[in-house]
Amino acid sequence: MSATPPSDSQWPLWEVFLQPPKGAAHEHAGSVHAPSAEHALQNARDVYARRGEAVSIWVVPSVAITASTPDDMGPFFDPGNDKAYRHPQFYKVPQGVRVF
Amino acid sequence: MADQSTAAAKAPEDAARNAEFEARIARGESIEPKDWMPERYRRQLTRMMSQHAHSEVVGMLPEGNWITRAPNLRRKVALLAKVQDEAGHGLYIYCGTETLGVDRQELIQQLLDGTAKYSSIFNYPTLSWADIGCIGWFVDGAAIVNQTMLAKASYGPYARAMVRICKEENFHKRQGYEIMATLSAGTPAQRAMAQDAVNRWWWPSLMMFGPHDADSPNSDELLRWGVKKKSNDELRQRFVNLTVGQAKAINLTLPDPELALDEATGDWKFGKIDWDEFWRVVKGDGPCNRERLEARRTAHAEGEWVRAAATAHAEKQQRSSTQAA
Amino acid sequence: MSSRAPEGSRSSLFQYLLRLGDDRLVLGHRLSEWCGHGPILEEDIALANIALDLIGEATLFLRRAAEVEGAGRDEDALAFLRDAADFRNAQMVELPKGDFGFTIVRQLFFSVFSMLQMDALQKSADADVAGIAAKALKESRYHVRHSAQWVVTLGDGTAESHERAQRAVDDLWRYTGELFIADDVDRDVAASGLGIDPSSLEAAWRSQIESVLAQATLTIPEPRYMQRGGREGRHTEHLSHMLAEMQVLPRSHPGATW
Numbered sequence: 001m002s003a004t005p006p007s008d009s010q011w012p013l014w015e016v017f018l019q020p021p022k023g024a025a026h027e028h029a030g031s032v033h034a035p036s037a038e039h040a041l042q043n044a045r046d047v048y049a050r051r052g053e054a055v056s057i058w059v060v061p062s063v064a065i066t067a068s069t070p071d072d073m074g075p076f077f078d079p080g081n082d083k084a085y086r087h088p089q090f091y092k093v094p095q096g097v098r099v100f
Numbered sequence: 101m102a103d104q105s106t107a108a109a110k111a112p113e114d115a116a117r118n119a120e121f122e123a124r125i126a127r128g129e130s131i132e133p134k135d136w137m138p139e140r141y142r143r144q145l146t147r148m149m150s151q152h153a154h155s156e157v158v159g160m161l162p163e164g165n166w167i168t169r170a171p172n173l174r175r176k177v178a179l180l181a182k183v184q185d186e187a188g189h190g191l192y193i194y195c196g197t198e199t200l201g202v203d204r205q206e207l208i209q210q211l212l213d214g215t216a217k218y219s220s221i222f223n224y225p226t227l228s229w230a231d232i233g234c235i236g237w238f239v240d241g242a243a244i245v246n247q248t249m250l251a252k253a254s255y256g257p258y259a260r261a262m263v264r265i266c267k268e269e270n271f272h273k274r275q276g277y278e279i280m281a282t283l284s285a286g287t288p289a290q291r292a293m294a295q296d297a298v299n300r301w302w303w304p305s306l307m308m309f310g311p312h313d314a315d316s317p318n319s320d321e322l323l324r325w326g327v328k329k330k331s332n333d334e335l336r337q338r339f340v341n342l343t344v345g346q347a348k349a350i351n352l353t354l355p356d357p358e359l360a361l362d363e364a365t366g367d368w369k370f371g372k373i374d375w376d377e378f379w380r381v382v383k384g385d386g387p388c389n390r391e392r393l394e395a396r397r398t399a400h401a402e403g404e405w406v407r408a409a410a411t412a413h414a415e416k417q418q419r420s421s422t423q424a425a
Numbered sequence: 426m427s428s429r430a431p432e433g434s435r436s437s438l439f440q441y442l443l444r445l446g447d448d449r450l451v452l453g454h455r456l457s458e459w460c461g462h463g464p465i466l467e468e469d470i471a472l473a474n475i476a477l478d479l480i481g482e483a484t485l486f487l488r489r490a491a492e493v494e495g496a497g498r499d500e501d502a503l504a505f506l507r508d509a510a511d512f513r514n515a516q517m518v519e520l521p522k523g524d525f526g527f528t529i530v531r532q533l534f535f536s537v538f539s540m541l542q543m544d545a546l547q548k549s550a551d552a553d554v555a556g557i558a559a560k561a562l563k564e565s566r567y568h569v570r571h572s573a574q575w576v577v578t579l580g581d582g583t584a585e586s587h588e589r590a591q592r593a594v595d596d597l598w599r600y601t602g603e604l605f606i607a608d609d610v611d612r613d614v615a616a617s618g619l620g621i622d623p624s625s626l627e628a629a630w631r632s633q634i635e636s637v638l639a640q641a642t643l644t645i646p647e648p649r650y651m652q653r654g655g656r657e658g659r660h661t662e663h664l665s666h667m668l669a670e671m672q673v674l675p676r677s678h679p680g681a682t683w
Contacts, residue, residue, distance in 0.1 A: 011465070032467055033467060035578075038574055039578075042471065042571055042574065043470075043471070046470045047467065050470075050474060
């Protein structure tokens with residue numbers, strides 16, 4: 001990694017999550033550079049939501065995110081796949097009965 | 101840097117991982133930032149993505165040149181919105197590149213130092229309002245052909261950035277074509293302006309797709325890695341086929357006397373590209389190479405006090421909030 | 426949809442709408458000059474957003490102005506075929522963009538004014554004006570948030586940014602008075618409920634500006650003569666240069682469609 005000239009100021013990276021209208025969950029949209037949370041929120045709105053794609057915006061410093069790694073994939077996610085009782089299709093309900 | 105023995109020990113392991121990596125790609129799986137990838141894949145993608153990002157940012161300049169002279173309010177906002185989108189595109193792709201472990205600042209420094217490449221189409225001048233129409237029609241048109249392919253690229257962050265960009269790009273091309281149609285149907289001076297722009301932008305636009313396949317060393321690897329899905333010549337032919345009819349529809353002539361339809365393939369055969377011009381411009385002797393870099397260097401240098409102020413202010417806020425806590 | 430202006434106020438309303446439209450057209454144009462040259466990519470996008478909002482608002486006000494005038498002109502004819510002496514923007518907005526500090530301080534000064542003005546104009550007796558004002562109010566609020574954030578950042582950033590921001594405040598202050606001077610046009614439209622008297626906005630503007638500048642550790646200059654004339658078509662030397670560039674194509678190709 002080459003040395004950056006001393007005169008150049010860096011702004012930290014933030015991840016941007018947008019919530020589209022109609023009750024959907026927040027989705028990762030990309031990232032922005034900003035010096036503070038307020039700047040990050042404004043930048044996120046200008047860069048990712050200027051076509052009205054969002055009713056809510058979250059910005060999170062990238063360093064604050066803890067992510068699983070692909071090596072985790074096996075033990076981390078496997079336990080779910082063979083436990084059929086976690087899925088609604090496992091359960092038989094008498095015909096004609098509405099559960100909810 | 102691993103020593104010889106470690107490198108030798110790693111070799112069979114790497115061969116296996118490489119094989120699995122290429123198998124994943126062949127299965128159409130998406131490679132994500134935390135996945136294992138060959139060093140070379142990481143480097144090639146960093147190069148491709150950063151070049152693409154630089155192109156978007158430098159591309160703001162030839163078009164930005166006419167924002168203050170846009171001839172009516174509707175064209176004024178459309179052009180300003182288009183150039184704004186380009187800044188956004190640059191930003192999406194820089195952020196995508198950062199997932200490969202490089203800092204945006206480092207990439208920008210490479211551009212300003214003159215060591216990074218960007219699409220050489222942007223080293224041409226915009227001499228009239230018609231050039232703005234031509235850029236939307238030809239340059240964005242060519243970019244769409246390329247980006248539609250890249251939307252299925254193997255590297256997840258790049259593909260996702262491309263999907264977002266493609267959505268926005270369609271309005272750019274339509275805007276440009278509409279400008280050309282209006283000029284072509286306008287006064288004699290406007291018609292001449294439009295035809296002159298076409299004469300100057302056609303061949304450089306064809307060069308955007310890069311050298312002929314036979315002269316393109318990186319291509320095979322990029323094809324195997326699912327980063328390129330079609331060859332330079334295939335994409336270039338697709339672009340020509342799309343554009344010939346569009347030009348006819350608005351009574352503008354493409355400056356190629358050899359353009360002729362091959363009935364068997366349905367392709368429009370075209371004349372010889374001046375590769376001397378292409379390499380000349382790539383190597384720094386295009387009409388605007390110096391000006392483009394100068395403009396970016398100036399903006400960056402003049403912006404340093406602003407960026408520094410924001411960093412300093414944020415630090416002050418941090419200190420006072422930790423003190424208050 | 427247009428509503429008939431009450432008799433007698435026709436020409437005052439036209440002049441008033443030119444002021445509203447020209448302020449935003451000229452300021453939007455000045456902001457658009459930053460595109461491709463901003464201090465960081467994110468700010469290029471932000472400034473372009475503000476410029477787009479302003480030019481959009483200007484288009485609506487000028488369209489309404491043309492309707493009210495009833496002489497067959499449209500918003501483009503008003504924007505691109507009037508000479509500087511017929512423009513009615515305040516002088517503050519036509520000044521060259523300067524450095525980023527100058528641009529953002531001017532944006533703060535104008536946006537707070539616009540926010541207060543649009544808030545009041547939502548009750549205009551002219552349905553179109555009320556509608557435009559409601560939209561412009563939302564936009565102005567965002568412009569205030571953005572520019573205030575930056576003024577505070579620059580004022581309370583580094584020694585250099587503080588100096589530049591203070592210089593911007595000092596240079597711009599003498600142009601702010603014009604925003605609040607009321608003349609016959611203003612009194613006329615205020616009386617008919619079509620517009621508002623700008624002097625009624627001054628106290629609130631002053632209070633908000635003082636608050637932001639205090640947070641930014643910036644000081645307000647000593648009172649001095651306030652420059653004026655823009656509302657009557659007496660501008661600075663800068664406007665005709667700006668218009669020469671902005672209007673060149675329609676002027677060189679009379680009657681052409683673009």
